[in-house]
Amino acid sequence: MNIPSNTIDRLCKIFGQLDILGKKSIEFVSSKDLAIAIGTTEYTVRKDISLIGVTGFTRKGYEVVSLKEQLGEKLNLKTQRKACIVGLGRLGTALLDYEKFKQDGFDIVAGFDSSINKIERIHTSIDVFSVAELENVVSQCNIELGIIAVPSEHAQDIADKLVRAGVKGILNFSPVEINVNENIIYSRIDLTNALRSIAARF
Amino acid sequence: MNIPSNTIDRLCKIFGQLDILGKKSIEFVSSKDLAIAIGTTEYTVRKDISLIGVTGFTRKGYEVVSLKEQLGEKLNLKTQRKACIVGLGRLGTALLDYEKFKQDGFDIVAGFDSSINKIERIHTSIDVFSVAELENVVSQCNIELGIIAVPSEHAQDIADKLVRAGVKGILNFSPVEINVNENIIYSRIDLTNALRSIAARF
DNA sequence: AGTTATAAGTGAAAAAAATCACTAAAATCA
């Protein structure tokens, strides 16, 4: 049985919340509390969790550790995944240095930029390369995820390079949609649009 | 008649695309091309546009300028809106200096941080203040939108301050959900979760 | 031990969203 798309997204959020609860040594959590934490309803949480076949305990809720474990299994979130960032400008460098990604299972192992100048000046513990080396480095290191933070006019070109190098997924921060082969998992975060979506509801 | 939530989000994307097309002096655009640009189907685009009562032209598509104009009207996107950023760390400063926000109608007029040190060292054309001044500045300047880029443990506190100061909307980049009065338009972008949502589909 | 309250599980219903199938209009082409 295949899991609906919205459910996958919510389960990912639940996974994140379980991680937080686990660190606080909280043993059980109710569908209600999960609902509040991820911004949905208790019904939806229960439906979502039932969909992956996990059951909770009456009057106690779901066991945090075990639910997280099983979600990790079903959602492919158990193994650390290698990622890279292309475009080391303001946004790219902010992302590059964000340690939490690693704690959460995403290991940023490389950064790329077209400006040699920038590459030389950046100081970070992560290896940075010229974009000319992208295909080599990405395929050599088995990087699975590419994060695009280049100006929009170069986004498509970078996406093509990433795909040729063998990434499985792409997250695009540039404000244009790009085309990728349909076996690549692709998603875009458009911050201007996020602001517009808020303003449109004023 | 009230517009469905998904439709609002898509119309915002369409608005952004129309802006791009307008700058290229493209006069007409088909539902098909809009669909490709925003990642949906032509049926959905037509339904969405029909919902706001705009009509296109057979065999030509929609008139770019006029559709954008009418969307701007319906979606409240015609007036420049003032925004501020709280938390001038890596992410906050990246956002602070992103000129495109202004071009797109979001005028970042202030930045706030709790570290006096940071405030003094930052060099940007935008006014930066101590977070102690937040409520004063935000209400004085009639800032409508607050962008939260502080560590998660302070997110709720900052949200409360923003609400007290009178913002209408909040965009939260911290990885925890916060509670705001339901008349505040609230949305959260969780980058870790965005990566998880991709990995879960591998 | 019995009662009560809490919380999951779940089929059914409702609501929302997307898609389809068809119509109509108009530009283009032969």
Add this chain to the structure above:
DNA sequence: TGATTTTAGTGATTTTTTTCACTTATAACT
């Protein structure tokens, strides 16, 4: 001019998603 093609408009249908209503289990309390 007439045929063809393209594209919007739209009611109907289908699919998806969410919510509801009710059942069941069990922890906690008296």
